[in-house]
Amino acid sequence: MLASLRICARRTSNLIRGLHTKVCIIGSGPGAHSAAIYASRGALEPILVEGNVSNFPPPGGQLTTTIDVENYAGFPDSVGGFELMQLMKQQSEKFGTRILTEEVESVDFTKPPYKLKTEHSDISADSVIVATGAVARRLDFIGADEYWNRGISACATCDGALPMFRDENIVVVGGGDSAMEEALFLTKFAKQVFVVHRRDELRASQIMQKRARWNPKITFILSHVVERAVGDGRRLNSLVLKSTKSGNEESVLETKGLFFAVGHVPATKFLQGSGLDLDNDGYVITLNSQTTTNLPGVFACGDVADRVYRQAITAAGTGCMAALDAERYLESSS
Template identity: 50%
Template sequence: MAEHRTKMLILGSGPAGLSAAIYGARAGMAPIVVQGIEPGGQLMTTTDVENYPGFADVIQGPWLMEQMQKQAEHCGAKMMWDSIVEVDLSQRPFRMVGDGGDEYFGDTLVIATGAQARWLGLESETLLRGKGLSACATCDGFFFRGKKIAVIGGGNTAVEEALYLTNHSDDVTLIHRRDELRAEKILQERLFANPKITVLWDKTVDKFVGEGDPLGLVAIDLKDTKTGEISQIAAEGGFIAIGHDPATKLFAGHLELDGDNYIKVEPGTTRTSVPGVFACGDVMDKIYRQAITAAGTGCMAALDAEKFIGENEFEQG
């Protein structure tokens, strides 16, 4: 068991955490990045990335994260293959414990643990992720231009994604398990007024159907929640829009969270309810959830942390 100390401890190694590491390292804070159970974040399971600035051609998500990590290491950040299981934010330096027993101490803490999209849990869904199935219309809608698209869900996210996808398709079907939506009324009005969207009520997904070589989504088997009847619709793109779960379980009782368990930050900053602790990326952003916005808030977190260190050192000096 080892002990690691740094001016800037970063939890999470997606675009937010690695951007914070790059800026923190360039500021001479010698950051330590604890990579977590999914090093590289959600982009490691994303194939084609076409909306990250700076690349004329489509790039691969894992390649982009590999380059970010190399850049952070080149600037002086240290990567740790570990996952935090215990936190103590009651005093500085903040103390974290890894699952192997290593202790990490940070004068500042940057939380970039992200959020995971909720999935239905079907075997066919796992098989077709990235092969016609997605959990992010903004990320992947462009790849389904002119194709038949289905959105599964009934809340704000599902309705917003269905509306967004009409920019790419004239044939969008919203599938909901109940006979009324949970989304805000203004969103429902926009949905029902859009001639490109069809709503299927009282339906759940029984199976996603894939065919071809390479394998791709071609249809969705639906089960009627009232009669049990099975029906099928054609679909080349499917978007699961049933919400996200931020990775904040560790911080419950230590930091102020909102009603959806995202870390609350001071508007316009990455400052949390505990001075010296900063949050960036999807763990505090439930609206945009893009790689580029995560990277931007990662930069903000590093600058906020650097400023915090400078102010405290001045007061102590």
């Protein structure tokens, strides 16, 4: 029995080696599946490499870690993030997208057809769409994982308007422009917003600092870090803060919500040295407000190329753009 299983495993591996496609999509979020739907309906027979199930976030991207999505058009009663990504995946497969649950280990963008290597597959592609997303940085302290999605989030625009945060004290951790933007946004719903920053000065631009400081619903707690999150096992109730100046001094802040605003990390490590232009933070650089990159036939969409909006619906929109750009490239180069 064991021998037969080994034979089957070898056959499966052989079957998925030497694949060729007109367009290979790397990623598994709204951008990737939007691109796949358009590409498959355009008869491009795309291959989508979605990553391993052991990854964080898993296939489906950051949205799979969100319980309720209220701001994606078409779902007036909200939809679970995992459910939404499963629906997108089903739609991709319905139109003929081949999905590989593998991780792209390396790419060769020397010349088309481009080469991509995973643990089990060697893929050649006439064009490539990079849609690997970006992961929000999360701070590590006691209770951070326990109360994730139960009061702790990394996207105020996504979750801030949820009923659980309305008319409550809310905390934003961070000191840059993103933290100021999220704090200002949350004032529309929260009773009071507390900005906690580990330094005694903010990193945000002067204009953003001024806007935040002038808002009567925003209070700054500088030179402090979050030591632990406290709740009843179901929901966050308070945070224990620790001074970065006086050492052991702790204080308790009653709050029902905490939002991380300490940056994002684009998933582009595998692209280092590939010849694809990345900015200083690792985001793919796209040209002329399109999804084209410095390499012919290589496109990028979603959060991997977007450091501003970072929304599911904007990722899906650029996924559509990437598929159309790839289709036009293939037509012009045939």
